Amino acid sequence: MFLPTTKDEMKKLGWSQCDVILISGDAYIDSPFIGVAVVGRILEAQGFKVGIIGQPDINSDDITRLGEPRLYWGVSGGSIDSMVSNYTATKKFRNSDDYTPGGKNDKRPDRATLVYTNLIRRYYKDTVPIVLGGIEASLRRTTHYDFWSNKLRKPILFDSKADYLIYGMGEMAIREFSTALDKGEDPTKVRGVCYISKEPIESYLQLPSHEECLKNKEKYIDLFDDFYKNNDPISAMGLCQKVDNRYSIQNPPCDYLDEKEMDEVASYKYARELHPFHQNQGKVKCLETIKFSIQTHHGCWGECNFCAIGVHQGRTIRTRSEKNIIWEAKEFTKDKEFKGVISDIGGPTANMYGYECGKKLKKGTCDDIRCVDYDRLCKVMKVDHSRHLKLLRDIRQVPGVKKAFVASGLRYDFIPADKKYGYEYLKELVNHHISGQMKVAPEHTSDRVLKLMGKPGKEPLIEFKKMYDRLNKEAGKKQFLTYYLIAAHPGCEEKDMHELKQFTTHELKMNPEQAQIFTPTPGTYSSVMYYTEIDPITRKKIYVEKDRARKEKQKNIVIDKKYYQRRKDSNAGMQS
Numbered sequence: 001m002f003l004p005t006t007k008d009e010m011k012k013l014g015w016s017q018c019d020v021i022l023i024s025g026d027a028y029i030d031s032p033f034i035g036v037a038v039v040g041r042i043l044e045a046q047g048f049k050v051g052i053i054g055q056p057d058i059n060s061d062d063i064t065r066l067g068e069p070r071l072y073w074g075v076s077g078g079s080i081d082s083m084v085s086n087y088t089a090t091k092k093f094r095n096s097d098d099y100t101p102g103g104k105n106d107k108r109p110d111r112a113t114l115v116y117t118n119l120i121r122r123y124y125k126d127t128v129p130i131v132l133g134g135i136e137a138s139l140r141r142t143t144h145y146d147f148w149s150n151k152l153r154k155p156i157l158f159d160s161k162a163d164y165l166i167y168g169m170g171e172m173a174i175r176e177f178s179t180a181l182d183k184g185e186d187p188t189k190v191r192g193v194c195y196i197s198k199e200p201i202e203s204y205l206q207l208p209s210h211e212e213c214l215k216n217k218e219k220y221i222d223l224f225d226d227f228y229k230n231n232d233p234i235s236a237m238g239l240c241q242k243v244d245n246r247y248s249i250q251n252p253p254c255d256y257l258d259e260k261e262m263d264e265v266a267s268y269k270y271a272r273e274l275h276p277f278h279q280n281q282g283k284v285k286c287l288e289t290i291k292f293s294i295q296t297h298h299g300c301w302g303e304c305n306f307c308a309i310g311v312h313q314g315r316t317i318r319t320r321s322e323k324n325i326i327w328e329a330k331e332f333t334k335d336k337e338f339k340g341v342i343s344d345i346g347g348p349t350a351n352m353y354g355y356e357c358g359k360k361l362k363k364g365t366c367d368d369i370r371c372v373d374y375d376r377l378c379k380v381m382k383v384d385h386s387r388h389l390k391l392l393r394d395i396r397q398v399p400g401v402k403k404a405f406v407a408s409g410l411r412y413d414f415i416p417a418d419k420k421y422g423y424e425y426l427k428e429l430v431n432h433h434i435s436g437q438m439k440v441a442p443e444h445t446s447d448r449v450l451k452l453m454g455k456p457g458k459e460p461l462i463e464f465k466k467m468y469d470r471l472n473k474e475a476g477k478k479q480f481l482t483y484y485l486i487a488a489h490p491g492c493e494e495k496d497m498h499e500l501k502q503f504t505t506h507e508l509k510m511n512p513e514q515a516q517i518f519t520p521t522p523g524t525y526s527s528v529m530y531y532t533e534i535d536p537i538t539r540k541k542i543y544v545e546k547d548r549a550r551k552e553k554q555k556n557i558v559i560d561k562k563y564y565q566r567r568k569d570s571n572a573g574m575q576s
Ligand code: SF4
Pocket: 357, 358, 359, 360, 364, 365, 366, 369, 370, 371, 372, 378, 379, 380, 381
């Protein structure tokens, strides 16, 4: 059963008022993959009455649909930052939206978090607290570069009319925060919460002020370094940043869920459907992939510099138990729409399931070194695919499951690195868990660009491809590798794209059909590079392509099917 999204539903439940109303930039999709739905279920399990309004109509009083909550409003831009969702890397408007019924992108406002907060204030001048959450608010919680306005923006609490912000996955924070408000206690002590204060907190780490960041790009890099490092519940300090005449306070992160709690959150009775309120508007595309998918873990320690997952979810893997995952697969088989195919068994990086660094679990992430980088995998991290391997085998034994795909990204460099199980694991994937192709994400092959991306060098890719090709040959299968590639990442020049083209042709023996132009999204080192034009590690100047046409040109170099013919023609032209 869904949580209510109309007064009628509230009435049927015998409620006169919700304790909490959650507003989202997505339609109301009740799924463990949708943050607002998860938060709703967590609060429901705590005994709170929760209503959800997905994609409220901003041109009417739709935001008042459920009345005013007793404790607080929770506002999220949705599963994706609304600016990323609404615009391409070259700032063209996107026509489609996978989280909007009917698929037409006409229901998610730009800067949805700010718009919804303003709407609440318009209709309820003196209301209960407004609490921001979700990826848009979380990654914009301190001074950040905003690509769409091409400037540094203040922490989002200062731009909005909200009172608090809960950052990261926030499962623990949301519980403690709600309990505090319910008991009439001060919620500013809760871990994982940000708020504005008139006074600094001296014991917190003092970040460069917003003003200093505006004046000095190096200060902005310093700020981001501190923001990035203080992200682990075990070791992080609270952060304090002066903004105008007030202070942005970020309490240390809330604790991660342990395995039992992960299982519990995954086991709530999600409808795994779009709420009927939206259904006459059409289907939501995202359900095609998430309806029968299983999330095995949270977190990622890959630290690709262009990706914010490590900042948002944390760099420590939290795993669900095998028993609970198998239970979920069995639940699928009871659904009359289930055709025996599990779309994905994975997480942010599928093959991080089931192992972690012991040091990290005791003392938190290391400050000055990464678990994995361009040219090294930390010796303390013992990559071990055995648990995932067994899990995949067990899932295949579930009666009613005909096929279970691993469609989430995986780190191809970990497979040759795992001498004990890597080969066997890949064999299992090739034989049972992919369909015609496997997607991997080298993103580039120029060493200089790869270092800036925080991606592994090309040798593991070559080694992986050899293993993959051999296993396919042995299995008598014709399955391909497809590659995610990025053009115009900071540091990437046209010559690097030519190098990439040579590599894809001669080493990978293929012509890429797609490459993405880099988008500087909030919360990543790559965005810091884009804005500052400085390598944050060496603090040296780097080339950054900012011209839209030249970005397109970089992309076209690698996907051009007639590349060699054109090069030949142009060389001939120069010689004549
Ligand atoms: S010891 Fe190595 S694997 Fe463990 S947290 Fe530190 S860098 Fe990562």
